[in-house]
Amino acid sequence: MTGPSLLDELGIALVTGILQGSVYALVALGIVLVYRASGAFNFAQTEFGTTGLFAAYAALVMWGWSYPAAIAFGLVVAIGMGLLTERLVVHPLRNASRVTVLVGTAGVALAAVGFQFWRFNETLIMTMPRIKDAFFVVPVVDAPVTVQQLITLGVLAVASVALALFFRSPSGLAIQAAQQEPTAAELVGISVRRVSMLTWAIAALLGGLAGILSGPYTTFTAGFLTFGAGRALLPGFMAAVLAGMRSMPGAVAGGLTVGVVEQLGTLSMMIEIPGARAMLLFGFLLVVLLVRPQGIFTGRTVTA
Amino acid sequence: MTATDDTTVIPAVETETAAAAGDQTAADERPAEVGLHRDFRPSGAGWLARGIVWAFLAWVVLAFPVNAFSPFHVGVADIDVASLAAIYAIGGLSLNVLLGYCGQISFGHQAFVGLGAFVSAYIVTDLQLSFWLAVGAAAVFGGLQAVLLGAVSLRLTGLYFALVTLAYGTFAQETLFGITALTGGEGGKPAPRPEFFASGYRYYFLCLGFLVLVLWLDWRLTASKAGRAMAALRENPRVAASYGINVRGYILVAFAVSGIFAGIAGSLIAHHDEVIVGSSFDFRLALLFILMTVVGGLRNRVGVVIGSVFFALLEEGALVSMFRLGGFFEGTLGLPTEFVSLVVGPILLVLTLTLYPGGIGQQVAPLRGWLAGRKFDPHAGSGHDVEVSDVRA
Numbered sequence: 070m071t072g073p074s075l076l077d078e079l080g081i082a083l084v085t086g087i088l089q090g091s092v093y094a095l096v097a098l099g100i101v102l103v104y105r106a107s108g109a110f111n112f113a114q115t116e117f118g119t120t121g122l123f124a125a126y127a128a129l130v131m132w133g134w135s136y137p138a139a140i141a142f143g144l145v146v147a148i149g150m151g152l153l154t155e156r157l158v159v160h161p162l163r164n165a166s167r168v169t170v171l172v173g174t175a176g177v178a179l180a181a182v183g184f185q186f187w188r189f190n191e192t193l194i195m196t197m198p199r200i201k202d203a204f205f206v207v208p209v210v211d212a213p214v215t216v217q218q219l220i221t222l223g224v225l226a227v228a229s230v231a232l233a234l235f236f237r238s239p240s241g242l243a244i245q246a247a248q249q250e251p252t253a254a255e256l257v258g259i260s261v262r263r264v265s266m267l268t269w270a271i272a273a274l275l276g277g278l279a280g281i282l283s284g285p286y287t288t289f290t291a292g293f294l295t296f297g298a299g300r301a302l303l304p305g306f307m308a309a310v311l312a313g314m315r316s317m318p319g320a321v322a323g324g325l326t327v328g329v330v331e332q333l334g335t336l337s338m339m340i341e342i343p344g345a346r347a348m349l350l351f352g353f354l355l356v357v358l359l360v361r362p363q364g365i366f367t368g369r370t371v372t373a
Numbered sequence: 374m375t376a377t378d379d380t381t382v383i384p385a386v387e388t389e390t391a392a393a394a395g396d397q398t399a400a401d402e403r404p405a406e407v408g409l410h411r412d413f414r415p416s417g418a419g420w421l422a423r424g425i426v427w428a429f430l431a432w433v434v435l436a437f438p439v440n441a442f443s444p445f446h447v448g449v450a451d452i453d454v455a456s457l458a459a460i461y462a463i464g465g466l467s468l469n470v471l472l473g474y475c476g477q478i479s480f481g482h483q484a485f486v487g488l489g490a491f492v493s494a495y496i497v498t499d500l501q502l503s504f505w506l507a508v509g510a511a512a513v514f515g516g517l518q519a520v521l522l523g524a525v526s527l528r529l530t531g532l533y534f535a536l537v538t539l540a541y542g543t544f545a546q547e548t549l550f551g552i553t554a555l556t557g558g559e560g561g562k563p564a565p566r567p568e569f570f571a572s573g574y575r576y577y578f579l580c581l582g583f584l585v586l587v588l589w590l591d592w593r594l595t596a597s598k599a600g601r602a603m604a605a606l607r608e609n610p611r612v613a614a615s616y617g618i619n620v621r622g623y624i625l626v627a628f629a630v631s632g633i634f635a636g637i638a639g640s641l642i643a644h645h646d647e648v649i650v651g652s653s654f655d656f657r658l659a660l661l662f663i664l665m666t667v668v669g670g671l672r673n674r675v676g677v678v679i680g681s682v683f684f685a686l687l688e689e690g691a692l693v694s695m696f697r698l699g700g701f702f703e704g705t706l707g708l709p710t711e712f713v714s715l716v717v718g719p720i721l722l723v724l725t726l727t728l729y730p731g732g733i734g735q736q737v738a739p740l741r742g743w744l745a746g747r748k749f750d751p752h753a754g755s756g757h758d759v760e761v762s763d764v765r766a
Binding site for chain 1: 478480528532533535536539540541544546548552655660663664667707708709712716717718719726
């Protein structure tokens with residue numbers, strides 16, 4: 070054995086990157102949704118995920134609930150956290166500058182991390198069983214893939230379609246109207262307040278899905294999705310930037326792209342460089358922001 | 374301050390809390406208030422009371438950590454915590470220049486500080502050069518990297534810049550601090566203290582000296598044309614530019630100053646710990662700096678220092694043991710001491726943002742004015758929200 074060739078490695082990186090990228094895409098969808106509704110960068114987006122994951126972990130492992138019940142509980146907790154964030158932080162700061170709101174959401178994220186450390190300090194490193202613990206090898210490129218990763222990709226597909234359909238329903242149209250012209254929307258009888266709550270609930274649901282699905286990939290600690298092993302906050306934001314912070318299909322495409330770019334750091338020619346994945350992400354973000362700050366996957370829905 | 378048509382009264386990041394008396398800027402902005410108190414002179418008893426409080430403060434800062442005239446026993450570990458508090462105050466002031474004066478948030482401050490730490494350790498350990506040279510080099514490197522990042526930020530709006538700093542922090546943490554030649558790998562990099570300052574007590578005074586230096590530089594910065602230019606460009610860069618202010622130039626100056634302060638803080642942390650590892654400069658440190666600055670009160674020097682000291686003591690568990698709260702936190706709440714700051718800090722942050730935009734600086738403003746020889750005014754420092762519209766972010 071002389072080791073795999075570059076082409077083989079690229080194939081594996083592509084498959085792994087797309088699967089990892091589906092987590093980023095779920096995070097990015099939530100970020101884009103909140104940005105369109107509140108004009109805020111939501112640094113708590115991934116902590117909705119970690120909190121949901123911890124709730125699901127508690128239900129499944131500590132209280133012995135069934136897996137579907139645990140997932141449902143985790144998602145409910147995530148949505149509750151999203152609504153609380155809207156009530157306690159975003160709404161009171163609605164007239165503040167965007168940087169202030171950014172600091173506020175970062176505070177929510179840190180509070181969540183602190184809460185996780187507090188309630189789960191007996192077992193600092195946790196593992197959770199997968200929905201179905203199996204894996205297989207993708208034929209052509211020899212990439213090992215777990216069923217859990219495939220489920221994540223499937224959930225992403227379902228969530229994208231569901232969101233697309235939702236935005237054509239009356240509630241979805243109300244959200245779009247309130248985002249584009251809040252005053253006019255109020256005048257035709259749309260409660261901007263309720264729309265804001267609804268948006269944050271959906272965003273938190275997406276974050277919760279990302280957390281609960283990606284947690285069983287590996288071991289996790291408090292702050293798992295923000296700065297832990299499953300770090301998805303920065304990639305999620307990068308995906309949202311690629312989508313011009315506005316396009317939902319763009320967020321999905323951006324998430325998958327960022328996943329692949331990050332996986333290039335695992336190629337054997339990068340093995341000498343410490344933290345090659347972080348370096349690639351930083352370089353990629355700089356190039357995108359300096360060359361095309363308006364995004365790449367912006368689609369036709371973009372409005373300046 | 375400039376105001377445009379869609380102005381709103383904005384708390385927190387935009388609130389002018391420097392009004393907490395004493396500051397040069399505050400005096401400029403509140404001539405009416407200064408005039409009101411100009412004729413007031415404290416009586417003899419008033420001066421005595423102020424003198425006693427001043428003496429008490431001086432004792433707490435100078436003598437208490439070194440056990441002089443102290444009814445309590447302060448151990449060797451506690452003096453190290455006191456040094457760390459002074460160092461964190463420098464770090465908080467560093468972030469304050471960016472976030473407070475310029476309105477640019479940095480989520481990568483752990484990298485600013487960390488680079489200074491490793492540069493300093495490298496110079497002392499590998500090159501065998503003096504500590505003073507190492508501090509200077511750390512400050513220069515800190516300033517350089519900040520200017521480079523700042524040059525990038527000139528092309529970006531406020532929120533996107535936050536992402537760049539976040540990515541830079543992760544990159545520095547994993548790539549730069551992963552270079553074994555610079556950081557010594559897993560075992561860490563030794564960074565011995567200079568011989569004269571080897572003892573914890575002397576090192577504390579060294580840190581205190583650097584804090585005074587940084588405070589003086591910060592004061593000169595805000596009192597100069599550069600400080601007023603930064604205030605103008607923070608409120609509205611376009612209006613500032615139309616008044617002939619070199620917006621880009623002054624943003625770069627702010628980055629340089631912030632980086633220099635961070636480099637000094639990093640160098641002091643390195644020689645404080647004596648052995649440093651890359652993993653100690655993680656994202657949590659950056660968030661801790663944000664907590665210190667915002668809870669302390671943006672643009673308020675005294676507030677930021679108090680906030681930094683508060684969080685340093687809380688982080689190291691000194692505050693909990695000082696007030697014997699260990700039983701309450703660990704017993705009643707089941708919260709281990711090392712996580713107290715992680716739980717309490719964010720709650721304070723959110724409360725500060727939504728209810729007390731001036732932070733600690735606003736709360737101590739009445740006392741500060743009284744100590745400066747004015748009447749005790751319980752409303753000092755509040756109700757001076759500046760009208761701004763942040764068109765940049």
